Amino acid sequence: MALGSLEIGIVGCGIAGQAAASFLADAGHVVTVLERFEQPHPVGAGLLLQPTGLSVLRALALEPDALATGARIDGLVGENQWGVRVIDLAYGDLHPAAFGLGIRRSDLFDLLNRRLLGSAARRVTGVEIVDVERDGARAVAVDRKARRHGPFDLLVVADGAHSALRQRVFPRARAPLYPWGCIWTTLPDTQAFGAIRLLRQRFAGTSSMMGVLPVAPDRLTMFWSLPTPTLEADQPLDLDAMRHEALALWPDAAPIIERAFDTGDFARATYRHVSLPGWNDGPVLFVGDAAHGTSPQLGQGANLGLLDAHALARSLAEAGDVPQAMERFAARRGPTNRFYGTASHLLTPFFQSHHDLLAIPRDLVLQHACRTAIGRRLMTGALAGLRRGWRSAETLDADGRYPL
Ligand SMILES: Cc1cc2nc3c(=O)[nH]c(=O)nc-3n(C[C@H](O)[C@H](O)[C@H](O)COP(=O)(O)OP(=O)(O)OC[C@H]3O[C@@H](n4cnc5c(N)ncnc54)[C@H](O)[C@@H]3O)c2cc1C
Known part of the structure; x- marks a missing residue:
């Protein structure tokens, strides 16, 4: 028997929360989104949407607007300090029509937000949820002013990597900060980097890394890797030292580097490696970064959150009750979320750590793998979000799109 309206x-009114709210409201559920900010706004850098995330946007009828706003990306190139190409991946190896999309977080947020406001979902802002209580089989969200919201048949927690609720619900959850994070800024694309349609990275050892991602027809986001302690809000950034290091690392990107450090308008980002003992505790389900946050090394977080949202709506549509829907959700999303969490965690020290010697095997292995057809396919498949585990992967459909 199908579930009625719940x-x-x-x-959380972020990427996963907004997408989930739209899908669930469209399916006829009575949805309330609880967001701590009075005026929800995007935080964080420009990001790369994979064919997986783009398929979810298509299901929300947002893909045409996303494509018009963002910058098409055909692949990923990583070079070391000598300009040697260590990573060279092209979505075209998976399918001639496949691609990723660089997009400003604010643009993605606006698209999802407009979609949410156009749905029947109700949004309550200025409520910071600090606890969850049970009311029989239902869940109640409690905010900082001790106001209670609910009870809900299902409470979806999508409050991001630094989730306050994770530990309350799962005392055994782990979410250590990565020892490295980054600063980022978005700039005009004066060098027509976007025309090359690549996410480009330059690294020296494992302790210097810069990335440039086109995020709009005329804009790009620049990332610069830094140890987490230097990213604390009260720590001044030594922009001059970084400017010199970046110029030595990537002389060809001098106009971008000069402009970025002249403006000095950098945001700081830290990441966590999140692992939960399960995805739900009764009617309380964790999705997005709150459930499986990781470092952005494989560029998957937003895509995984979008896929969670879609999978949740589908699981509810198929199930006879909430526990059954939770089982279906775990079966659908568990393998992929676990794989990307583990793979990102294993890869991160090879790109961001104090262990510079790790760069030697990294460069040898990746360079070799990128020269073989099978290695390129495996790595591009992982980049495109297609893996479901170490041994299993999905494929794109006949049109080069990810089949939801
Ligand atoms: C530098 C950097 C680069 C990245 N690049 C990529 C990339 O290229 N591709 C990619 O796919 N991903 C990328 N990511 C990851 C991506 O940003 C995240 O995976 C994604 O934003 C997670 O979405 P979310 O909805 O789970 O959480 P968020 O987007 O963080 O949203 C959480 C929401 O919950 C709200 N909230 C928090 N606490 C509470 C509370 N107690 N009560 C009520 N509301 C609350 C917040 O205000 C926010 O609105 C990157 C991340 C970083 C840091």
Whole structure:
């Protein structure tokens, strides 16, 4: 028997929360989104949407607007300090029509936000949820002013990597900060980097890394890797030292580097490696970074959150009750989320750490793998979000799109 209309609360009006709210409201559930900010706004850098995330946007009828706003990306190139190409991946190896999309987080946020406001979901802002209580089989969200929201048949927690609720619900959850994070800024694309349609990275050892991602027809986001302690809000950034290091690392990108450090308008980002003992505790389900946050090394976080949202709506549509829907959600999303969490975690020290010697095997192995057809396919498949585990992967459809 199919589930009727449920009362669903969603904590967090970010990428996963907004997408989930739209899908669930469209399916006829009574949805309330609870967001801590009075005026929800995007935080963080420009990001790369994979064929997986783009398929979810298509299901939300947002893909044409996303494509018009962002910058098409055909592949990923990583070079060491001597300009030797260590990583060279092209979505075209998977399918001639496949591609990724660089997009400003604010643009993606606006698209999802407009979609949410156009749905029947109710949004309550200025409520910071700090606890969850049970009311029989239902869940109640409690905010900082001790106001209670609900009870809900299902409470979806999508409050991001630094989730306050994770530990309350799963005392055994682990979410250590990575020892490295980054600063980032978005700039005009004065060198027509976007025309090359690549996410480009330059690294020296494992302790210097810069990335440039086109995120709009005329804009790009620049990333610069830094140890986490230097990213604390009260730590001044030594922009001059970084400017010199970046110029030595990537002389060809001098106009971007000069402009970025002249403006000095950098945001700081830290990441966590999140692992939960399960995805739900009764009617409380964790999705997005709150459930499986990781370093952005494989460029998957937003895509995984979008896929979670779609999978949740589908699982509810197929199940006879909430526990059954939770089982279906775990079966659908568990393998992929676990694979990308582990793979990102294993890869991260090879790109961001104090262990510079790790760069030697990294460069040898990746360079060799990128020269073989099978290695390129495996790595591009992982980049495109297609892996479901170490031994299993999905494929794109006949049109080069990810089949949801
Ligand atoms: C530098 C950097 C680069 C990245 N690049 C990529 C990339 O290229 N591709 C990619 O796919 N991913 C990338 N990511 C990861 C991506 O940003 C995240 O995976 C994604 O934003 C997670 O979405 P979310 O909805 O789970 O959480 P968020 O987008 O963080 O949203 C969480 C929401 O919950 C709200 N909230 C928090 N606490 C509470 C509370 N207690 N009560 C109520 N509301 C609350 C917040 O205000 C926010 O609105 C990158 C991340 C970083 C840091």
